[in-house]
Amino acid sequence: MKIRTRYAPSPTGRMHVGNLRTALYAYLIAKHEGGDFLLRIEDTDREREMEGAVDIIYRTLEETGLRHDEGPDIGGPVGPYVQSERQAQGIYLEYAKKLVEKGEAYYCFCTPERLKTLTKTVNGEEITQYDKHCLSLSKEEVEANLAAGMPYVIRQNNPRTGTTTFHDELYGDISVDNAELDDMILIKSDGYPTYNFANVVDDHLMGITHVVRGNEYLSSAPKYNRLYEAFGWEVPVYVHCPLITDENHKKLSKRSGHSSFEDLVEQGFIPEAVVNYVALLGWSPESEREIFSLSELVKEFDFHRISKSPAVFDMVKLRWMNGEYIKAMDFDRFYALAEPFLKKVITKPLDLRKIAAMVKTRIEVLPDIEGHIDFFEKMPEYDCSMYVHKKMKTNEETSLNVLKEVRPLLAASEDFSNDGLFSLLKAYADEHGYKTGYVMWPIRTALSGREMTPAGATEILEVLGKEESLSRIDAAIEKLGG
């Protein structure tokens, strides 16, 4: 049988990294076996719906490369793929009524006020368990209420005794006392289905074979199972993914500042790196490899190797991985990404491509660029003590001397390329019996005013050009009292 998985987000905002990983795993499970990956929009909560959110979903799927085979935008054999459209067709009500006929669900006319009396507070959380009050209504009473236009919901009718067991591919068999199962609402008073119900109905109607979802649904899974059984439908394979947490081991929330894919992209992360990192949060390949393209993941992915324990989202490791992607990236693409950051700092007509090349192996995230290159634009303030370097055996005096001697050589040099400059200065050093660093250190300091730079002295000379370089060296000589 062909595997069919789905990603079923609700359009309420940016794509949370937990959802992204769920989508990724669903995609990988399907594609590893040559199956289908579908997109379904779950817009049954008209309150929380956000304008433009569907576009964010499309864009994120596009940027991460998680191409769906069926969905609202491209259609497919089991559409529509938007739940509000499906509800308009009356699909959910129709199926809910089937359950009512079977005695697996019932109409409920309880008012919010009455429901409130059923609520108790535990640890600051409000907990409500319905008391099956409306289950005892006779058929006539229900008909009368409906005829009178009383608002109603339809609830699942769960048994109060016995146990329900469901199977998860990762977690194994999980049994729950039926007394724990609330009579959850299937159809809301506005006529829309709840997530719980729409999900089951649509997954079945759309032929989903593997339901991939976050582990926060683990405790409600038995109720879904009962729904499948009530309908007499085959229960899909459940794959509950472990939770992704923040550094405090709490469910990742918007407050952490990096909870969504878009947040991360804004912070300068590369989509491929995010996908790669997220794939490894809760899953590990057989090999020791860590860097995987999406297509390599498709090949390697065995969902049985998904772990069961929650994982902390580690920005430090993500940064490292992003750096790996930047280093491996072909230069033109890197330059395209880097250019805005370069131009933010540098307005002078310097060779930005050369500067980009310098910085490529030294950053983890695009915005890191800015901190490396500001001295090109403008010579920063610095202290003369910077000329003192124990290992290079330099101090202010030796530096002044070197700068003075080297200045005319540079002024006379026709060749201001990195290679030419290096051999010129190397020859000078050899001639005087100096170590290379002994002469390079003061020059680099004079040119940059920085203890560390993304390039050596000669590369900086090359980029700065003769005129600017000499002027900076002159300023340094003066600063050193020469």
Place this chain on the structure above:
RNA sequence: GGCCUUGUAGUCAAGCGGUCAAGACGUCGCCCUCUCACGGCGAAGGCCCGGGUUCGAUUCCCGGCAAGGUCACCA
């Protein structure tokens, strides 16, 4: 509070009765080197606790403990 799940270094993680308990990030040290970075080499750091079962438990069982999740007309 009920229920569910999880528990290998700071973090991600291999492991599936016998291992010097992989690997990666981070940290520290060394090498390379015109600084830094890259790259190379190395170090420190771990099986939640207590009982069993077993010749032998990180691994199996039981009990604790801890953490997280969940208990909506949200998904």
